[in-house]
Amino acid sequence: MAQYYQARGIENADPDDIYLGNGVSELITMVLQALLGPGDEVLIPAPDYPLWTGATKLCGGTPVHYICDEENRWWPDPEEIEAKVTENTKALVLINPNNPTGAVYPRHILEKLVDIARRHHLMLLADEIYENITFDDVEMVNAASLSDDVVTITFSGLSKTWRVAGFRSGWIYVSGPKQRAASYLEGLELLMNMRMCANVPAQHALQAALGGYQSIGELIAPGGRLYEQRTTAHRLLNEIPGVDAHRADGALYLFLAWMQRCTPSKMMRPSSSSCCVPRRFWSRTGARSTGRTPSTSGWWRCPVSRTWRRPLRGSLTSSATIARERSRASEAACAQAPGRGQAASAVLLQLLTDLLEALLGAGEPPLAPVRQGFAALPQRQ
Amino acid sequence: MTDRTKALVVINLNNPTGAVYPKEILEALVDIARRHNLILMADEIYEKITYDGAEAINMCTLADDVFTITYSGLSKTWRAAGFRSGWCYISGPQYRAKSYLEGLQLMSNLRMCPNVPGQHAIQTALGGYQSIDDLIAPGGLLHEQRQVAYDRLREIEGVQVEQMDGAMYLFPRLDPEIYPIESDEAFVIELLRQQKILVSHGRAFNWIDDQHFRLVTLPAVAELESAIEGISDFLAGYRTPSAPHGCSEAG
Ligand SMILES: Cc1ncc(COP(=O)(O)O)c(C=O)c1O
Numbered sequence: 001m002a003q004y005y006q007a008r009g010i011e012n013a014d015p016d017d018i019y020l021g022n023g024v025s026e027l028i029t030m031v032l033q034a035l036l037g038p039g040d041e042v043l044i045p046a047p048d049y050p051l052w053t054g055a056t057k058l059c060g061g062t063p064v065h066y067i068c069d070e071e072n073r074w075w076p077d078p079e080e081i082e083a084k085v086t087e088n089t090k091a092l093v094l095i096n097p098n099n100p101t102g103a104v105y106p107r108h109i110l111e112k113l114v115d116i117a118r119r120h121h122l123m124l125l126a127d128e129i130y131e132n133i134t135f136d137d138v139e140m141v142n143a144a145s146l147s148d149d150v151v152t153i154t155f156s157g158l159s160k161t162w163r164v165a166g167f168r169s170g171w172i173y174v175s176g177p178k179q180r181a182a183s184y185l186e187g188l189e190l191l192m193n194m195r196m197c198a199n200v201p202a203q204h205a206l207q208a209a210l211g212g213y214q215s216i217g218e219l220i221a222p223g224g225r226l227y228e229q230r231t232t233a234h235r236l237l238n239e240i241p242g243v244d245a246h247r248a249d250g251a252l253y254l255f256l257a258w259m260q261r262c263t264p265s266k267m268m269r270p271s272s273s274s275c276c277v278p279r280r281f282w283s284r285t286g287a288r289s290t291g292r293t294p295s296t297s298g299w300w301r302c303p304v305s306r307t308w309r310r311p312l313r314g315s316l317t318s319s320a321t322i323a324r325e326r327s328r329a330s331e332a333a334c335a336q337a338p339g340r341g342q343a344a345s346a347v348l349l350q351l352l353t354d355l356l357e358a359l360l361g362a363g364e365p366p367l368a369p370v371r372q373g374f375a376a377l378p379q380r381q
Numbered sequence: 382m383t384d385r386t387k388a389l390v391v392i393n394l395n396n397p398t399g400a401v402y403p404k405e406i407l408e409a410l411v412d413i414a415r416r417h418n419l420i421l422m423a424d425e426i427y428e429k430i431t432y433d434g435a436e437a438i439n440m441c442t443l444a445d446d447v448f449t450i451t452y453s454g455l456s457k458t459w460r461a462a463g464f465r466s467g468w469c470y471i472s473g474p475q476y477r478a479k480s481y482l483e484g485l486q487l488m489s490n491l492r493m494c495p496n497v498p499g500q501h502a503i504q505t506a507l508g509g510y511q512s513i514d515d516l517i518a519p520g521g522l523l524h525e526q527r528q529v530a531y532d533r534l535r536e537i538e539g540v541q542v543e544q545m546d547g548a549m550y551l552f553p554r555l556d557p558e559i560y561p562i563e564s565d566e567a568f569v570i571e572l573l574r575q576q577k578i579l580v581s582h583g584r585a586f587n588w589i590d591d592q593h594f595r596l597v598t599l600p601a602v603a604e605l606e607s608a609i610e611g612i613s614d615f616l617a618g619y620r621t622p623s624a625p626h627g628c629s630e631a632g
Contacts, residue, residue: 051491197465
């Protein structure tokens with residue numbers, strides 16, 4: 001695993017700097033538990049992978065969200081981050097490639113984030129679990145490769161690139177001036193010992209996964225399933241009037257601007273585990289002006305990693321009931337073996353058909369696109 | 382017990398003492414939980430590892446009106462600790478713990494799920510032939526190791542030890558008249574340095590004095606015999622009045 005990072009340009013990656021966990025989720029919790037006391041602040045992106053916010057709160061810390069703005073390709077704004085650093089700030093979290101936006105951060109922004117961590121003595125927590133899922137040759141830079149003077153914890157695991165989330169196998173790689181973090185690492189080690197170890201059967205999979213032939217390469221290349229699903233979902237979603245989806249450079253998600261006054265939660269209520277799950281709703285204005293985590297309508301995340309087999313219906317009906325039934329049928333079909341390659345666009349069209357039906361069935365008056373409704377809402381402060 | 386007490390933890394069969402609690406005591410504990418509205422947390426992971434007919438009673442069988450969480454897993458009886466596979470069984474008036482269970486569910490979701498390969502082992506382990514039974518019967522590995530460890534430890538002057546009824550640990554007491562130990566941690570570190578034998582000091586288990594250590598009876602009989610001989614030699618150094626008390630200057 002150290003060699004994995006060596007191969008990614010971090011020459012002095014050492015086996016002693018790798019810690020194994022039962023998935024990145026467990027490691028996120030432990031890394032924060034060892035770090036945070038009451039009142040400590042952690043800079044977390046908004047939107048975020050919500051475990052980061054949840055775990056920070058559970059550890060008694062305070063999440064402080066920095067906005068990754070759609071208008072800036074969902075990239076973080078170093079100036080805003082810097083402005084939110086206080087004397088209580090302990091760590092800066094970055095999720096790259098990003099869940100839920102699919103953004104991949106460019107080198108110049110990452111360098112600025114590293115520099116902020118450097119100047120304010122923050123621990124840099126880089127959740128890079130999607131690092132090998134990028135499209136169109138976009139460059140993915142590991143934050144750890146950008147400095148050797150910033151304590152950086154890089155998170156990754158088998159759940160995404162290697163697609164065995166059920167194995168619960170993840171790791172962290174600790175780099176930078178570890179002597180400055182000696183007591184922290186001692187605490188982390190203690191927490192890790194308390195839960196004994198990472199499960200052993202899955203440890204056997206690590207070398208097999210990280211070494212040799214990398215099947216993800218095909219999936220993310222043109223013609224590959226993940227690539228085609230991303231591209232098709234993006235195209236079809238944007239064909240829906242009032243829907244505004246930015247193209248994802250990486251990961252498995254599109255993050256959509258939904259229409260104003262639409263209530264996605266009501267719309268999607270039939271099954272929270274269905275193939276399209278509205279995970280979190282962000283009001284652009286709310287998020288911008290307060291930096292908090294609003295739950296108003298506006299955004300939802302569309303996973304493009306799922307596929308299901310269902311004959312494509314030619315026409316759209318406006319019955320929400322049918323949409324719900326389909327949603328259920330889709331769920332059942334999801335349990336079956338996933339289809340391959342060219343099935344992707346048919347499958348996604350089906351997904352969008354369901355969405356549109358559900359939307360029409362929600363009984364709302366004709367919807368204004370977000371951009372129109374947007375102007376009426378409070379401006380950024 | 383104070384008005385802030387939330388839960389009562391019972392570790393039966395016990396690590397580090399090897400004790401198996403009798404029914405009367407368990408019933409009394411259940412009753413305390415009942416009267417004070419406590420959550421009963423019964424860590425029973427050694428439940429099938431008992432010797433000489435000792436009976437392990439699941440606390441959750443003693444009441445249906447006490448909210449009880451029973452813990453177990455594959456690590457002990459089924460000896461697959463590396464699988465990281467365990468579970469808890471929740472019983473009693475769950476309707477009174479709705480919000481607690483919701484929180485628990487949330488925490489469970491935060492870490493996604495227990496690893497799936499380990500889940501596949503659960504049915505296989507719990508069903509059918511139980512290899513543990515042979516190991517704890519006379520002639521079985523665990524039974525014999527326990528016997529040898531107990532017999533040899535008892536032979537050492539000033540070592541007071543109760544035979545375990547369950548699990549795989551002995552928790553001997555070193556008579557303070559003979560072994561005036563200042564720090565049990567320093568004592569076990571020195572034992573490790575001199576004899577290359579690792580035991581755990583009593584305070585590591587939050588025990589209240591410095592006179593205990595835990596011996597794990599998992600090594601084979603021959604290894605246990607030579608290890609306990611090493612412990613005996615080491616203790617001889619502590620016994621002689623000229624020997625330094627404590628180990629603070631050592632190493
Ligand atoms: C950004 C991010 N980090 C971590 C995880 C969790 O990964 P694991 O399965 O290793 O716990 C996810 C999964 O959704 C994720 O999106």
